[in-house]
C-alpha cells in the first residue's frame with residue numbers, strides 16, 4: 041500500500057523506480073529544490089541493487105592508489121573500447137569514467153558507504169571492481185537515508201506506473217495504480233528508471249538470441265526487471281538499441297525454490313571447478329567465466345549447458361549470489377549447504393565414478409577431465425596442459441564428497457536499451473529528444489542505450505546512471521536554463537561541452 045502518499049498531484053520531476061538510477065536522480069533533483077515524486081511498483085525501496093553485489097567500476101580512486109594500483113580514465117577507456125567492441129558508446133563511457141570518482145566513489149563514501157576492496161575482472165588491465173562493505177544493500181540503504189532527509193520528495197511505493205501521459209507529443213505525467221486506486225501525476229519531467237527485462241521470460245526469449253540453441257536461459261534480473269518501462273517508452277515513440285545485448289552468466293543453476301522454475305542462481309567462489317559437457321568432456325579454461333568468454337564456450341556445447349564438478353573443499357567456499365543465501369555480502373552457510381543437499385540440479389557422490397553414473401556421463405571422460413587438472417596441480421604446473429587454466433592457488437579436486445551442479449546460461453543484465461543523449465533525454469526514431477522524457481539505468485542499457493557495447497567491464501552497476509540519472513536535477517526551476525518553457529535537463533559539470541556523438 042502507498043506510503044507517505046502526497047496530496048499534491050503535480051511535480052517538477054516524476055521518477056519511476058527506486059533502484060540506484062531512480063534514487064540517485066531523485067536525490068539530485070530534490071537537493072536542488074525540485075518537487076519530486078518517486079514511484080515504485082514494489083513496497084520496498086532499492087530495486088535490483090538492494091540484492092546485488094554492489095561492485096562498481098571506478099577508475100583512479102584513492103583506494104586503488106592506496107593499494108598500489110595505477111589507473112586512469114584514459115587507461116580504463118581504452119579497456120572499455122576494446123572489450124565492448126564497436127557499439128560501445130564511448131561518449132557515455134568517458135563521461136561515466138570521468139565521473140566515477142567525484143560523483144560515485146566520493147559521494148557514496150560521504151554517505152556512509154565503505155569501499156573495502158578492488159577486484160580484477162575480465163577485460164580490465166587493472167583491478168577496478170570496487171567492493172562496498174555490505175554489498176548493494178548497503179549502498180542502497182545509504183542512498184535511501186539521504187533521500188529520506190529531503191523534504192521535497194514524495195514517496196509513492198506500491199504504485200505501478202501503467203503508462204506515460206502524452207499531450208501534443210510531450211510527456212506531461214504518468215498514470216499509476218495502487219490496488220484499486222488510480223492516480224495521475226503531472227510533471228515537467230518524467231524519468232523512467234525501471235531497470236532491465238531479465239525477469240521477463242517473453243522478453244528474454246525474444247531478445248537473448250545468442251542463446252537460441254540452448255535448452256534454457258535462466259532469468260537472473262532483479263524482481264522488478266520485467267521490461268515495463270521498455271513498453272511505456274516504446275509506446276511514447278522511443279528508439280531502442282542493442283536489445284539483443286543480453287549479458288548472460290555461464291555459472292548459474294536453476295533456483296529450485298522458484299515455483300515457476302525459471303529463475304537462476306549465480307554460483308561464486310568455486311573457480312577451481314571443472315566444467316564438463318553432456319559427453320563428460322572438459323571444453324574450456326574455467327578461469328574465464330565472464331559473459332564474453334565463459335558464456336560463449338557454454339553456448340557452443342550440446343544443449344548449451346554443462347556440469348560444474350568440484351569437491352568438498354570447493355563446496356565449502358560456494359557462495360550463492362542471491363538474497364536468500366546471503367546476509368548483505370555474507371553467505372548464509374546453512375542455506376547454501378541445504379541447497380547442495382536438496383536441489384534436483386545437484387548430484388553428489390563419494391567417488392568420481394559414482395558421480396558420473398549419477399549424472400549419466402561417461403565415467404572415463406569425467407575421470408580424464410579431473411585428472412587433466414589434478415595431475416597438473418600435483419606436478420606444480422602453472423597451467424593445465426589442455427585448456428591453459430592458471431593453477432596458482434588451486435588444490436587438486438580429490439576430497440570427497442564430489443558434486444556436480446547443472447549450469448545453464450542466465451540473463452543477468454541488459455547492455456542495450458532505450459537510446460538517450462548525454463543529458464538522458466530519450467530520443468525518438470529520428471534521434472530527436474522526446475519532450476519531458478528521460479531515462480536512466482538499466483532500461484537505458486545502463487546509460488545512453490549502449491554505454492558498454494556488447495561486453496561489460498563488470499561493475500558499472502546502474503552505470504553512469506548514478507550520475508546520469510540525476511541529470512533531471514537541473515530540472516529544478518532555479519537552476520536549469522529554460523527551453524520551450526520546460527527546464528533544460530543537463531548532466532553534471534564534467535559533461536558540459538561534451539556533445540560529440542560517435543554513434544548517431
Ligand SMILES: Cc1cc2nc3c(=O)[nH]c(=O)nc-3n(C[C@H](O)[C@H](O)[C@H](O)COP(=O)(O)OP(=O)(O)OC[C@H]3O[C@@H](n4cnc5c(N)ncnc54)[C@H](O)[C@@H]3O)c2cc1C
Nearest residue numbers: 057059061081087088092093094095201235264481482501
Ligand atoms: C543478484 C544481482 C547481482 C548484481 N550485482 C551487480 C554488481 O555487483 N555490479 C553491477 O554493476 N551490477 C550488478 N547487478 C546489476 C545491477 O544491480 C542492475 O543493473 C542495477 O541495479 C539496475 O539499476 P536500475 O536503477 O536501473 O534498476 P532497478 O534497480 O532494477 O530498479 C528498477 C525499479 O523500478 C521498479 N519498477 C519497474 N517497473 C515499474 C513500474 N511499471 N512502475 C513502478 N515501478 C516500476 C522496480 O520495482 C524496481 O524497484 C546485479 C544484478 C543482480 C540481479
